[in-house]
Amino acid sequence: MAIEIVSAVLNNSKATGRAKLVLIGIANHQGDQGAWPSKATLARYANASERSVQRDIQTLVELGELRVEVNASPGDSQYKTNRYWVLVSGETDWVNNPSGETNQVVRGDSSGKSGETTGGSQNVNLTVKEPLEGKNRKTFDKDWILPDDQRAKLEALYPNADLDRELGLMIDYLLAEGKEKSVKDMAAKFRTWMANADKFNKGSYSKRVMDEWFVKPENRIQR
Numbered sequence: 001m002a003i004e005i006v007s008a009v010l011n012n013s014k015a016t017g018r019a020k021l022v023l024i025g026i027a028n029h030q031g032d033q034g035a036w037p038s039k040a041t042l043a044r045y046a047n048a049s050e051r052s053v054q055r056d057i058q059t060l061v062e063l064g065e066l067r068v069e070v071n072a073s074p075g076d077s078q079y080k081t082n083r084y085w086v087l088v089s090g091e092t093d094w095v096n097n098p099s100g101e102t103n104q105v106v107r108g109d110s111s112g113k114s115g116e117t118t119g120g121s122q123n124v125n126l127t128v129k130e131p132l133e134g135k136n137r138k139t140f141d142k143d144w145i146l147p148d149d150q151r152a153k154l155e156a157l158y159p160n161a162d163l164d165r166e167l168g169l170m171i172d173y174l175l176a177e178g179k180e181k182s183v184k185d186m187a188a189k190f191r192t193w194m195a196n197a198d199k200f201n202k203g204s205y206s207k208r209v210m211d212e213w214f215v216k217p218e219n220r221i222q223r
Contacts, residue, residue: 009086013065025046026042026086039053079215158205165193
């Protein structure tokens with residue numbers, strides 16, 4: 001277990017609530033190759049759903065306390081988990097060197113499976129990469145979450161829809177049908193999915209339901 005990193009999170013993280021618990025869970029797995037616990041494992045730590053954990057991860061990235069390398073875990077699995085790097089400064093002794101890289105003292109060697117660590121100590125030189133931008137962020141990602149600005153727009157268009165449920169259904173469908181490689185823009189794909197889902201449900205997702213209080217008395221349903 002990366003004691004130094006867990007300690008840094010406990011003492012210096014600005015995250016609160018469940019997000020901090022998720023970060024502690026990731027720190028618990030971090031070794032010299034980062035950490036790559038599955039969403040299911042983090043959800044078990046936090047007693048939450050995988051979707052909730054994904055939102056917490058996005059919060060941690062926005063706080064600057066976590067770096068995510070999408071589908072970059074070591075190994076030859078077809079569907080790789082994300083690789084994480086905890087970026088909380090403090091007792092982990094982060095020091096910027098003249099080359100612009102970052103030195104981090106971590107303990108242990110990666111197990112090659114879960115990102116957990118065992119014995120030993122070494123100095124590891126890591127180059128901090130910027131978050132993925134542009135095209136790489138738009139291509140298929142089974143852990144993709146709906147950005148807040150797009151969520152607001154879709155909630156306005158489809159006030160009766162469960163957007164998280166529909167997103168999960170879309171991702172499951174793409175994987176089951178082997179169509180994930182054809183996705184070039186997750187946001188655009190989901191907009192199309194919602195339009196078709198609303199049509200399939202005969203417009204029930206987009207239908208505005210008027211509160212009975214505002215219905216004229218003569219048009220109210222008699223009970």
